[in-house]
Amino acid sequence: MRHNNAGRRLGRTTSHREAMFRNMVTSLLNHEKITTTDAKAKEIRSVAEKMITLGKRGDLHAMRLAASYIREKSVVTKLFSTIAPRYKERSGGYTRIIKLGIRQGDTAPISLIELVEEELPSKKAKQKPAKAAAPKKAKAPVAAAPVVEANVTTSTADPAEACEASAD
Numbered sequence: 245m246r247h248n249n250a251g252r253r254l255g256r257t258t259s260h261r262e263a264m265f266r267n268m269v270t271s272l273l274n275h276e277k278i279t280t281t282d283a284k285a286k287e288i289r290s291v292a293e294k295m296i297t298l299g300k301r302g303d304l305h306a307m308r309l310a311a312s313y314i315r316e317k318s319v320v321t322k323l324f325s326t327i328a329p330r331y332k333e334r335s336g337g338y339t340r341i342i343k344l345g346i347r348q349g350d351t352a353p354i355s356l357i358e359l360v361e362e363e364l365p366s367k368k369a370k371q372k373p374a375k376a377a378a379p380k381k382a383k384a385p386v387a388a389a390p391v392v393e394a395n396v397t398t399s400t401a402d403p404a405e406a407c408e409a410s411a412d
């Protein structure tokens with residue numbers, strides 16, 4: 245029985261599993277969504293949320309702890325400068341797992357794990373332009389002026405050619 249044994253082994257050694265989780269969390273924070281198997285997605289969710297919590301702390305010690313786990317310095321910078329402030333008011337649940345189906349090669353269940361975006365401010369922003377567009381429709385359309393063709397001649401060196409061009 246597996247009493248008090250948390251986590252999945254995923255058929256890998258401990259060092260291989262930890263290295264894989266570090267790579268996957270780095271990719272998740274860099275691209276903000278990745279596709280993987282259900283079991284791996286469920287495992288890296290807790291690690292990714294801990295990294296975002298470190299980013300929300302924002303102090304030097306938290307940055308060093310995150311940098312010791314995340315593989316790329318640019319991803320650590322992105323975590324502390326753009327990702328963590330996005331979740332300033334949220335107290336957890338920074339990731340979402342969406343089941344995509346079954347992989348054809350080995351029938352493994354595949355999922356998409358992504359960072360949750362805050363949707364409430366964007367919905368309010370979309371409503372305001374819709375209300376402002378209604379008065380614009382009430383205005384009467386302006387008739388377009390008719391297009392008149394003009395016989396334009398180009399200046400040439402020979403005056404005889406200019407006379408022939410204007411005669412046509």
